[in-house]
Amino acid sequence: MRMFTILLIEDDETLFSEIKTRLSQWSYDVYGVKDFDRVLQEYTDLKPDLVIIDIQLPKFDGFHWCRMIRSHSNVPIIFLSSRDHPTDMVMSMQLGADDFVQKPFYFDVLIAKIQAILRRVYNYNNEQIQLKTWCGAAVDFEKNTVSNEHGTIELSKNEMFILKRLIEQKNKIVSREQLIKSLWEDERFISDNTLTVNVNRLRKRLDELRLGSCIETKVGQGYIAREEADPR
Structure with a gap:
């Protein structure tokens, strides 16, 4: 089975560690961002199969980095947000995100969404x-x-x-x-x-x-x- 690589752009270290641990149990290779000023460069260096982005980030928000990534790639993107504004979901989809998950969330739901997107995107070749x-x-x-x-x-x-x-x-x-x-x-x-x-x-x-x-x-x-x- 192919090992999929996920870039998790999340500045909350506790939540990042928890998500990484849970996704690793499902055989996903999860990486974080070291420098939130260089998110696009780190994305380009890693070339992940899927990106998960929190909206509220240091320096620039997740919408900014989604725009930057979308200008270079059609990689599937999932947004995370603790805000409950409907406009956040609309903005995410307008920017080309594949899905939106509101915090707090059930990990089973997040994993199901990841699996569905990866199956949909990478089964085209079959x-x-x-x-x-x-x-x-x-x-x-x-x-x-x-x-x-x-x-x-x-x-x-x-x-x-x-x-x-x-x-x-x-x-x-x-x-x-x-x-x-x-x-x-x-x-x-x-x-x-x-x-x-x-x-x-x-x-x-x-x-x-x-x-x-x-x-x-x-x-x-x-x-x-x-x-x-x-x-x-």
Whole structure:
């Protein structure tokens, strides 16, 4: 079995040690940050499979470092926060985070989320169909890219996962409930607004290739991946 590497960006030494100990019991290789002024450099040096970031950190907050990491990589990211503001979750998803865990939390929940994300992200290479044509564009599920005559965009893991599920049932309505269950595996931990944020980000990226209209919202029902973009 592959040993996954996790970078835990947490300045509370007691909590860091507790999380590291528990994750190590599940055979995860956990590293912390030595210098909170050089988080991006330490991330680049380690090249982890997953990042867990606390929002409240010395110097710069977790949102800042998420932006920095996202400018270089689509590595899966989980936010931790002791704050209960809904805007924190929305901000996390808008920045490209894969999940959000509020403190205090049950370790079983955190581990389940980590396992689900790693399974979702790193099982792409095991799928038989890696390349598909949709709306005149080449969709590469392994490289997380969409290309047409207008260029190439690279999607986040969540964006590509949503697009893939919609394309698999193109021209059919995929309900919001189906997407939530498929994407996060347990809808109890995810708000309806989180899905909206992710779909809006996906559509905005596809607009760069003039494909945004290929994803249609059916109010009160879900979403449809059309085979052809609306010419209007």
